[in-house]
Amino acid sequence: MGTLVKEGNKVVADLSHPGDEYVAALGGAGGKGNRFFLANDNRAPVTCTSGEPGQERELFLELKTMAHAGMVGFPNAGKSSLLRAISNAKPAVAAYPFTTLNPHVGIVHYEDHQQVAVADVPGIIRGAHQNRGLGLAFLRHIERCGFLLFVVDLAAPEPWTQVEDLKYELDKYKQGLSERPHVVVANKIDLPQARANLPTLQARLGEKAIALSAVTGENLEELLLRIKELHDEHAAANLAQGRQPLRW
Numbered sequence: 048m049g050t051l052v053k054e055g056n057k058v059v060a061d062l063s064h065p066g067d068e069y070v071a072a073l074g075g076a077g078g079k080g081n082r083f084f085l086a087n088d089n090r091a092p093v094t095c096t097s098g099e100p101g102q103e104r105e106l107f108l109e110l111k112t113m114a115h116a117g118m119v120g121f122p123n124a125g126k127s128s129l130l131r132a133i134s135n136a137k138p139a140v141a142a143y144p145f146t147t148l149n150p151h152v153g154i155v156h157y158e159d160h161q162q163v164a165v166a167d168v169p170g171i172i173r174g175a176h177q178n179r180g181l182g183l184a185f186l187r188h189i190e191r192c193g194f195l196l197f198v199v200d201l202a203a204p205e206p207w208t209q210v211e212d213l214k215y216e217l218d219k220y221k222q223g224l225s226e227r228p229h230v231v232v233a234n235k236i237d238l239p240q241a242r243a244n245l246p247t248l249q250a251r252l253g254e255k256a257i258a259l260s261a262v263t264g265e266n267l268e269e270l271l272l273r274i275k276e277l278h279d280e281h282a283a284a285n286l287a288q289g290r291q292p293l294r295w
């Protein structure tokens with residue numbers, strides 16, 4: 048699931064829902080076996096005919112991570128740290144950009160046994176939609192998520208520009224992608240500079256950001272509750288469209 052089947056540049060199948068199937072190539076008609084040549088004067092025929100060759104196709108399978116939620120943020124914003132803090136996943140964390148090179152999916156467990164899959168995707172940079180940095184490879188993963196977590200390094204200078212830049216890159220990649228249901232996560236609130244930046248971020252944003260620290264665990268509960276809400280809304284919207292919700 049979550050696989051796009053391409054022939055050349057043409058998408059021939061998009062296996063995005065549980066149970067989706069695609070027959071890529073049919074086998075050839077079978078040949079006639081020995082039994083077919085059974086006759087009164089030949090009780091043990093050794094004759095047979097070979098079958099027709101099957102169809103041959105060269106297909107390109109593209110895996111797009113499918114998770115309920117996708118984390119979007121600049122390198123070093125703390126996406127992997129956050130996934131470690133809220134889920135069972137243990138992606139690498141380091142103080143240099145592009146630590147994460149491949150998407151990781153972590154499962155957030157709730158007390159009512161609900162499970163929400165959150166994908167940690169490599170950092171986005173300006174020009175990602177033109178394939179700068181790790182560019183298109185990860186934008187593809189983000190596209191598959193039902194809702195997004197914009198993770199911002201609140202201790203960086205003018206952190207609000209991060210949200211604007213992220214939305215710009217998403218929309219350049221696919222119009223409307225930045226309008227997916229989302230929550231802005233203002234990370235690193237344990238740092239004094241982050242605390243100082245928070246009021247301006249809130250004022251500039253026009254929407255409520257959840258300020259927290261992936262390292263100290265401060266205010267993670269608020270994010271966990273919001274993720275559950277976004278997940279429930281997404282599942283209800285899927286059902287309304289007659290689609291089965293994605294289960295992990």
Ligand SMILES: Nc1nc2c(ncn2[C@@H]2O[C@H](COP(=O)(O)OP(=O)(O)OP(=O)(O)O)[C@@H](O)[C@H]2O)c(=O)[nH]1
Nearest residue numbers: 122123124125126127128141145146147170261262
């Ligand atoms: N003080 C503080 N540091 C943090 C916090 N969250 C992450 N960091 C630090 O920020 C650096 C980057 O963290 P990562 O989790 O690797 O960031 P990322 O967004 O996954 O980075 P890429 O994978 O490179 O895109 C590390 O040195 C973390 O320890 C936080 O809440 N507070």
Ligand SMILES: [Mg+2]
Nearest residue numbers: 126127146147
């Ligand atoms: Mg990372």
